[in-house]
Amino acid sequence: MDFKDKRTYLIFEGQYFRIVISTIILLSIINLFYFLKYEPTTIGLDFRYYLLIVITPILIGSIAISILYRKVLIVNFSRVRGLLGVFFTSLIIFFPIVLVSFLGLGLLTNIFWNTINKTFASKNEIEYFTCTIIKFKMVSRSPNSIVFYFKNKTEDILVNKDFIEQYSDKNPKDYCLSIQTKKGLWDSYLIKSWELIQSKNH
Numbered sequence: 293m294d295f296k297d298k299r300t301y302l303i304f305e306g307q308y309f310r311i312v313i314s315t316i317i318l319l320s321i322i323n324l325f326y327f328l329k330y331e332p333t334t335i336g337l338d339f340r341y342y343l344l345i346v347i348t349p350i351l352i353g354s355i356a357i358s359i360l361y362r363k364v365l366i367v368n369f370s371r372v373r374g375l376l377g378v379f380f381t382s383l384i385i386f387f388p389i390v391l392v393s394f395l396g397l398g399l400l401t402n403i404f405w406n407t408i409n410k411t412f413a414s415k416n417e418i419e420y421f422t423c424t425i426i427k428f429k430m431v432s433r434s435p436n437s438i439v440f441y442f443k444n445k446t447e448d449i450l451v452n453k454d455f456i457e458q459y460s461d462k463n464p465k466d467y468c469l470s471i472q473t474k475k476g477l478w479d480s481y482l483i484k485s486w487e488l489i490q491s492k493n494h
Contacts, residue, residue, distance in 0.1 A: 319395035353393025
């Protein structure tokens, strides 16, 4: 295919790179805002959630963006020589496409899922569980959390630094996690409230 100005479609010379970077930054800010303000604490998620709510939107978004920017793909891959060149070009082009799909369509799908799941859960009775704590996870460059067992699966609840520091020298076996939940779709549970309690054998 012959385009009048192929430079327009080159990754680092045309509009593609600027559009992608700007979009990633904007979507990252929106995702962070939603996560901090509105994301409910949900546990018990299984393969159905990850397949339909996480993976599928990424695939659909990636295909749609690839079709929309097919000229970028054609022009850049037409300049590639050798398998190594194909590999690095694919990495440079498709990684941002996947990331934009995850941050964009993935966010919309997640908001839809959370809305439906909260509506479904609101009709159910409150259920209480006492869970065994695996560890108090305190890492400087990642979210702090309480890691625990729930229905034979490992789950976690994010906590702030001030809270987790109180338990940095504590033995997790001396505590249990008491959670108040409502059952949602696909055997998931929305946590309404929680508290740490000392184990009875302590």
